[in-house]
Amino acid sequence: MDPIQVWNAIKDLLHDDVIGEFAFSTYVDSLTPVAISADENNTTVLQLTTSQEEVAKEWQNSNSLYYSKFVPAAMTATLTLYGQPQFVKPLVTYTKPQPVKTDFPITQTVEQGEGELPTNASTFITKATLNPEFRFDTFVSSDENREAYSVAQAVADNPGTQWNPLLIYGGVGLGKTHLMQAIGNAVLARQANAKVKFITTEDFINDFTEALRRGPKATEAFKREYRSTDLLMVDDVQFLSGKEKIQEEFFNTFNAITRENNQIVLTSDKLPKEIPGLEMRLVTRFGQGYSANITKPDLPTRVAILRNKSDQEGLNIPNDVIDEIAAAVDTNVRDLEGVFNQVVGKMRFSNAPITVDTARSILETMNFKRQRAITIPIIQDIVARYYDVTVSDINGKKRNKEIVVPRQVAMYLAREMTQDSLPQIGRAFGGKDHTTVMHSTEKIEKILGEDITLEHQVQEIRERLKE
Numbered sequence: 383m384d385p386i387q388v389w390n391a392i393k394d395l396l397h398d399d400v401i402g403e404f405a406f407s408t409y410v411d412s413l414t415p416v417a418i419s420a421d422e423n424n425t426t427v428l429q430l431t432t433s434q435e436e437v438a439k440e441w442q443n444s445n446s447l448y449y450s451k452f453v454p455a456a457m458t459a460t461l462t463l464y465g466q467p468q469f470v471k472p473l474v475t476y477t478k479p480q481p482v483k484t485d486f487p488i489t490q491t492v493e494q495g496e497g498e499l500p501t502n503a504s505t506f507i508t509k510a511t512l513n514p515e516f517r518f519d520t521f522v523s524s525d526e527n528r529e530a531y532s533v534a535q536a537v538a539d540n541p542g543t544q545w546n547p548l549l550i551y552g553g554v555g556l557g558k559t560h561l562m563q564a565i566g567n568a569v570l571a572r573q574a575n576a577k578v579k580f581i582t583t584e585d586f587i588n589d590f591t592e593a594l595r596r597g598p599k600a601t602e603a604f605k606r607e608y609r610s611t612d613l614l615m616v617d618d619v620q621f622l623s624g625k626e627k628i629q630e631e632f633f634n635t636f637n638a639i640t641r642e643n644n645q646i647v648l649t650s651d652k653l654p655k656e657i658p659g660l661e662m663r664l665v666t667r668f669g670q671g672y673s674a675n676i677t678k679p680d681l682p683t684r685v686a687i688l689r690n691k692s693d694q695e696g697l698n699i700p701n702d703v704i705d706e707i708a709a710a711v712d713t714n715v716r717d718l719e720g721v722f723n724q725v726v727g728k729m730r731f732s733n734a735p736i737t738v739d740t741a742r743s744i745l746e747t748m749n750f751k752r753q754r755a756i757t758i759p760i761i762q763d764i765v766a767r768y769y770d771v772t773v774s775d776i777n778g779k780k781r782n783k784e785i786v787v788p789r790q791v792a793m794y795l796a797r798e799m800t801q802d803s804l805p806q807i808g809r810a811f812g813g814k815d816h817t818t819v820m821h822s823t824e825k826i827e828k829i830l831g832e833d834i835t836l837e838h839q840v841q842e843i844r845e846r847l848k849e
């Protein structure tokens with residue numbers, strides 16, 4: 383039996399059993415497998431080492447939670463790996479830690495062979511806990527995320543130097559976590575033993591609360607672990623909102639890491655100053671590096687993301703199917719992938735080529751409807767009906783208020799909802815000059831900020847246009 387293989391399989395099983403990331407990373411993930419041997423009773427023993435005395439003590443107690451969960455997990459693991467369940471006992475010994483020299487910022491390449499443990503096998507996560515698919519080369523860069531993409535690459539190339547912290551913010555499912563983990567994956571690809579840690583804000587809260595509950599030693603271990611990272615990535619910092627004690631610990635962690643010129647990357651759904659209940663000192667700290675926004679991808683980007691995914695998975699999805707999905711799903715990339723996966727599933731299980739009709743029926747069951755193309759004549763028609771005037775009034779020259787407002791609203795929406803240029807819009811509105819279009823749209827923009835009734839009207843028309 384291979385000790386690393388067996389331990390990895392046991393660890394996977396324990397991961398679901400041991401509550402809390404902190405407990406798991408301290409008491410399970412930090413152990414290094416050394417050998418498999420037989421004791422005097424001929425029982426198979428998996429020998430493991432730890433550099434933390436209290437962790438070894440916990441394992442040496444055969445009534446401990448970890449010991450008791452280990453034995454059944456080992457049975458399952460050996461059954462899966464070798465076809466036969468085997469009774470295996472853990473033997474955890476304490477070894478004094480050797481000082482580890484880190485050469486962060488990264489300057490050299492350290493190769494990590496398959497299955498080999500990082501040389502500083504500490505409680506730090508390694509490549510395995512990052513999503514290996516979240517890389518720069520699998521991320522489609524477009525206008526909506528280009529800034530975030532470029533800064534993330536700069537941070538990955540030179541962590542802890544210029545953009546510290548890097549904060550990536552934007553709506554749900556737009557690729558913030560992907561970009562953040564791409565930094566982690568790039569750093570670990572260059573230096574496998576870099577102390578890289580990716581956590582959600584919830585993990586941080588749970589780990590800290592658990593450490594406090596366990597007492598001073600665990601709290602010390604928590605601080606040691608978090609504060610000595612080379613690259614700390616924290617997802618969704620908006621969840622720090624209103625949690626004073628946690629914010630204080632986060633503040634101290636933040637300071638300890640940046641003081642050493644190590645790197646912090648954060649994601650949030652909004653700018654720090656817009657997070658309610660976030661202490662001013664954190665707002666200032668979070669904003670001191672670089673804040674990059676990600677917004678919703680437009681249609682060509684959505685097509686590119688799907689094309690990319692289809693190619694990566696070696697699938698041959700027809701272009702019209704991809705266009706159909708991309709046009710219908712404009713909420714976020716996670717939804718886009720969700721529909722894509724359904725389509726792929728359908729292809730695999732029904733063994734039939736996928737057509738636009740199948741894609742449509744999947745989209746319908748998932749409540750996505752293809753938006754119809756919005757053109758100037760459609761806008762003119764809907765605006766005219768909404769205000770009870772005629773399309774020729776809108777395209778004519780009458781200057782009374784009842785007609786001028788609908789005309790200007792229609793021009794404004796044509797500018798907002800179509801790709802047509804100012805001269806094209808002017809021509810479509812009865813041959814008007816492009817300056818008239820510009821003046822009308824600016825006028826509506828200005829009134830919208832002051833007139834709530836008009837704002838509601840415009841919103842209602844937008845919704846009718848999307849029906």
Ligand SMILES: Nc1ncnc2c1ncn2[C@@H]1O[C@H](COP(=O)(O)OP(=O)(O)OP(=O)(O)O)[C@@H](O)[C@H]1O
Nearest residue numbers: 520521522553554555556557558559560687715716
């Ligand atoms: N530009 C992109 N190119 C390729 N894949 C993308 C892109 N943007 C997002 N994705 C994919 O969309 C999914 C959702 O992205 P991710 O989890 O990073 O979103 P998020 O912004 O962190 O969302 P949340 O705020 O909900 O945590 C992931 O599978 C990610 O790989």
